[in-house]
Amino acid sequence: MTAGAGRSITRAEIAPIATVARLPRSARGSMLARAARRGREPARSLVNAVAHMISLLPTEAIRRLAALRAHGTSGAAAGRPRGALDVAEASARVLARWGGELCGLLNAMTRGELTALALQLGVPAAPRAPALRQALWDRGAALERGDAEVPPVVQPRPIVLGGHLVIQAPPRGLYPPSLRWPRPVPAPRPPAPPPGEPDTLDELLAAADRAIGVRLGARGRDKGAWGVRAAQLLGIVERNEREPDWRGDVEVKTVAIARDASGWWRVVEDPAIAMAGEPALAKLARTLWLARCDVEASATDATIVSWYLLDWDPGIARLTRRDLHDRPKGPAGSAARGLYLHKRFFADAGLLATLNGDARGAGANRGAPA
Structure with missing residues (x-):
């Protein structure tokens, strides 16, 4: 595979990022059980979409991503400058940071990097980065689930906010029902406070x-x-x-x-x-x-x-x-x-x-x- 200007990444350099996705054991078991009930052989190994996508990125993109600081870290914590990292080390660093977070990797990529990755994966081009991120997430999700049917609770689809992919965790508390999603802006109503502080x-x-x-x-x-x-x-x-x-x-x-x-x-x-x-x-x-x-x-x-x-x-x-x-x-x-x-x-x-x-x-x- 060619990455960067006139340089090929060797298999030895790709090896650190050729990993198998690690889904929760309960989710993996449920997926395999459903596949067995459908009467066909389930996929024996699942692709880690992040690892696969890293292996397709140009060298300079991998080094740039490896040099990005994580939220809340200092400049010293970012490590050596971009040019000081070899491809294998940079790839391992990117995988360590985003190996289980496809949205995070795609959000960190520039439009040019997203376009290059889409070309490698055969994803149709899109004029704007948010649409590219969504399309690449869909492709990565398909790679990870293989021929298994995965419910949304296991593989929730992100929404786009501010041009970036956001996974919404399911509610864990009480809230009022709604007939429509997203909720509409409610119609005006007059104030009706209780006569005193609520007792319960x-x-x-x-x-x-x-x-x-x-x-x-x-x-x-x-x-x-x-x-x-x-x-x-x-x-x-x-x-x-x-x-x-x-x-x-x-x-x-x-x-x-x-x-x-x-x-x-x-x-x-x-x-x-x-x-x-x-x-x-x-x-x-x-x-x-x-x-x-x-x-x-x-x-x-x-x-x-x-x-x-x-x-x-x-x-x-x-x-x-x-x-x-x-x-x-x-x-x-x-x-x-x-x-x-x-x-x-x-x-x-x-x-x-x-x-x-x-x-x-x-x-x-x-x-x-x-």
Whole structure:
């Protein structure tokens, strides 16, 4: 195979990336069982799409990808400069980083690299990089599943947000049902807050149901005004304490969403969780996220689109440790710092699936999370 200008990669150099995909044992067993029931021999080995695609890339593309810094690493952590890596070492580094993440590899590639890879794989050319990424993901997914029938829950198809592929993790908490996916912007409805602070979680969620579609009015200069108004719709008493908002048990947070050019909902900014030094993790032990969007007819109004109740578990703990970060908070020149949650948290924690529909094509209701 030729890669780069006038140089062929040898089999010895390709060897480090010629691996077999490692699906979860339960998923692999189910796939083989289904193939056996269909009465035909299942594929005996599964291709790792990332390894296969790396083997088709030009040398310079492999070296460029190997030199990219991972999120949260320093310049020193990136290792030696691009030109100092031989092809085998660069290939091994790219595989180590993206071996189980086809979306990540395709998102990191330039349009030129995507076009070259599509040509190698016989994928029809597309004028824009997002379409190329989607088409190449489809080809890679087909390579990995072979002749086995794999359900979407095992091999979920990504959506395109901001030109990049995003896998939506399935919901892991409660949220309201929807007749359409992605959820439409709700019709306006009058405020109907409870007469007092809700006594039970069911009453709190019922108030969240009634808040969907309520217009929040002009925000003004106070960035937290919409969050305060949303909490008032739920009957939350503002105490300005370090513990969660509702009876010290549930933290209520708004998260800004908007329609992407692809038509899917996306989170538009990292929401603030707490001031630096405050117990942010305690606030996230149980969080009621209120997804709000701007109202198209007005540049100064917003509404609640949906809600999502998320409880702490080991998976959420891992995502929180990965995505919680601090940065300056307040007016220019302020020394205050706040803790924020990275936008990608909401794809991996299931919130996006509650807005767009999950990978299995099903919604959920309050009593039966998907």
